[in-house]
Amino acid sequence: MEYKIGLIRGDGIGPEIVNEAKKVLDAVCAKYGHAFCYRDMLLGGASIDANGVPLTEETIREAKACDAVLMGSIGGDANTSPWYKLEPSKRPEAGLLGIRKALNLFANVRPAYLYEELKEACPLRDEVIGRGFDMVIMRELTGGLYFGERKTYEENGLRTAVDTLVYNENEIRRIARRAFDIARKRRKKVTSVDKANVLDSSRLWRAVVEEVAEEYPDVALEHMLVDNCAMQLVKDPGQFDVILTENMFGDILSDEASMVTGSIGMLSSASLNETSFGLYEPSHGSAPDIAGQNIANPLATILSAAMLLRYSLNLDKEADAVEAAVKAVLKEGYRTGDIMSEGCRKVSTTEMGSLVASKI
Ligand code: IPM
Ligand code: MG
Numbered sequence: 492m493e494y495k496i497g498l499i500r501g502d503g504i505g506p507e508i509v510n511e512a513k514k515v516l517d518a519v520c521a522k523y524g525h526a527f528c529y530r531d532m533l534l535g536g537a538s539i540d541a542n543g544v545p546l547t548e549e550t551i552r553e554a555k556a557c558d559a560v561l562m563g564s565i566g567g568d569a570n571t572s573p574w575y576k577l578e579p580s581k582r583p584e585a586g587l588l589g590i591r592k593a594l595n596l597f598a599n600v601r602p603a604y605l606y607e608e609l610k611e612a613c614p615l616r617d618e619v620i621g622r623g624f625d626m627v628i629m630r631e632l633t634g635g636l637y638f639g640e641r642k643t644y645e646e647n648g649l650r651t652a653v654d655t656l657v658y659n660e661n662e663i664r665r666i667a668r669r670a671f672d673i674a675r676k677r678r679k680k681v682t683s684v685d686k687a688n689v690l691d692s693s694r695l696w697r698a699v700v701e702e703v704a705e706e707y708p709d710v711a712l713e714h715m716l717v718d719n720c721a722m723q724l725v726k727d728p729g730q731f732d733v734i735l736t737e738n739m740f741g742d743i744l745s746d747e748a749s750m751v752t753g754s755i756g757m758l759s760s761a762s763l764n765e766t767s768f769g770l771y772e773p774s775h776g777s778a779p780d781i782a783g784q785n786i787a788n789p790l791a792t793i794l795s796a797a798m799l800l801r802y803s804l805n806l807d808k809e810a811d812a813v814e815a816a817v818k819a820v821l822k823e824g825y826r827t828g829d830i831m832s833e834g835c836r837k838v839s840t841t842e843m844g845s846l847v848a849s850k851i
Contacts, residue, residue, distance in 0.1 A: 493526040494804055497553060497560035502536040502583065503777025504787035504840075505563025511789035511844025512561060512796040515816070518851035519800065519809045530557060534590060535565025535583035536574050545586025551593045559803035560770045561796055564777035572779070591632050596762035596770055597662070598669045599630040599741065600798075603748035603758060608821040611832050612753030615725065626731040627677070628748060629670040630741025632762055634662045635692070637738045656692050658737065660699050667703040669763070670735035671710050680711045680732035684720045684740055696737060717744070724748055749774050756788030756829045759795035761802055769803045771795040785839045788827040790817055793847055816850035 498513065500506040513529070520527050532550045539545050545565075554560050566583040569575045574583055590596075604625035605613055613620055639655030667683070674681045683700045685693035697714055704712040715723065717740045723730065724747050736744060749755040758774040773791030781787055794817060801810035820843070826835040827843055838846065 492804075493528060494559075495528050495530060495557045496799070497530050497532050497557035499532055499534045499550075499560060499562040499565075500537070501534065501563035501565040501777060502567055503564060503779040503782040505565065505777055507563075507783070507785065507787055507840050508773065508789040508792040509561060509563040511840060511847075512792040514844045514848045515793050515813055515851065516561075516796050516800075518848040519806075519813065522812070522851050523806075523809050525806075525809075532560070534562070535586045536567050536572070537565075538586055539574055539577070539581070539583065544581060545583050546589040546593075551590065554590065554594060554770070555768075557768075559768060559799045561792070561799055562770060562772040563792060564773060564775065566777050566779075568779045588637060590770065591762060592638065594768065594770065595633065595764040597631060597633040598666055598763040599628075599632040600669075600673070600761045600763065600802075601628040601630060601741075601745045601748070601758070601774055602626070602760075603628065603745070603752050605752055606754065606757060606818075606821065608818070609752075609754045609757065609830055612830055613751065614753055615728070615751060619725075619727070621727075621729045624728040624731065624751075626728065626734060626748065627673055628734045628736070628741055628745045629666065629673065630745060631658075631662065631666040631737045632741075633738075634658050635738035656690065656737075656739070658692050658695060660695065663696050663699040664703055665765075667700045667735060668706075670733050671703060671707040674710045674733040675707065678732040679709060680713070682713050682715050682720070682731055682734050684715050684717050684734055684736040684744065686717050686740075687714070688716060692737070700735065720744060721747060724751055745774065754830050755791070756827065757790050757794065759791050759798050761795070761798045763802065767803050767805070769799065771799040771803075785841055786828050787840050788829050789840050789844050790827070790847075793817060793844070812851055813847070816847045819850050820846045 605623040639657045641654045643652040687693040762770045797810045797813035800806040824835045
């Protein structure tokens with residue numbers, strides 16, 4: 492089959508890691524007889540440099556014409572990059588929020604699991620890790636504090652700022668259904684995370700999630716307050732299957748969960764809308780400090796490409812092949828610097844990409 496895949500190479504290490512993921516996708520094409528037609532598009536800092544703005548109508552239009560988009564990371568060093576001298580709505584991150592909203596990518600799927608081969612990288616003690624953990628964070632991505640009304644103003648001579656956390660029941664219902672759908676294919680447990688002891692938006696969240704749960708009698712639902720969840724993630728990560736939560740809580744908890752795995756360079760993510768379209772990106776940032784040195788870990792982007800094959804192109808066999816190739820390379824002891832441990836062989840970004848591609 493022929494597919495149209497958008498590539499947003501992005502900033503920092505973005506171009507390097509996307510190149511390696513493309514290498515692996517090309518190997519998938521060759522092996523399984525598909526044709527991927529790639530289309531480069533700009534977002535974030537690269538778009539600011541070329542067009543003066545972090546997101547253009549052209550990028551939105553081109554992304555809409557693709558079956559899926561694979562992205563590196565965007566953004567630079569906030570202390571040194573000229574992009575951060577611009578007003579907030581013109582900075583790289585605004586481009587990312589803009590494309591999420593423009594493409595209605597409300598469901599952000601962020602898996603966090605412990606690779607058997609990388610157990611040593613996990614900062615938790617063995618007795619806490621137990622038999623390992625494997626969770627998916629389902630983060631709402633186009634609502635809440637990120638998109639509510641905000642302003643900064645002066646009142647009685649005092650600088651004052653306000654951000655608004657707003658959700659309607661439809662927004663909650665559609666993300667909840669996604670969480671239950673995924674849980675159904677996994678260990679059949681949803682932990683819905685909120686702050687219902689304080690926030691109205693969380694009380695509505697809880698009520699709507701309970702309504703949705705009635706459609707899924709085979710899936711267990713529990714509610715957890717977000718502060719407790721932050722604690723439970725380091726106390727007993729194995730208890731979680733699917734964590735369902737709103738935008739801001741999901742931003743924070745997904746970073747925490749990825750740190751708990753000890754190998755953020757391995758974690759992929761997907762941002763999905765109501766269609767099969769998705770935007771796929773590694774969970775880590777653009778790491779400008781190591782950009783251009785051929786030392787970044789491309790595996791999270793390669794695994795994001797696997798998610799793209801699975802969710803947007805419905806190519807399960809091909810996705811399995813990519814994931815198995817990554818596992819095989821790790822098993823043989825190849826590591827980039829970030830996941831290096833004793834007795835393993837250190838390889839560069841490009842070597843890692845070629846190794847995975849060779850195993851497809
Ligand atoms: C993420 C990032 C973004 C977010 C930033 C870059 C705006 O932290 O994807 O988690 O907060 O959503
Ligand atoms: Mg984040």
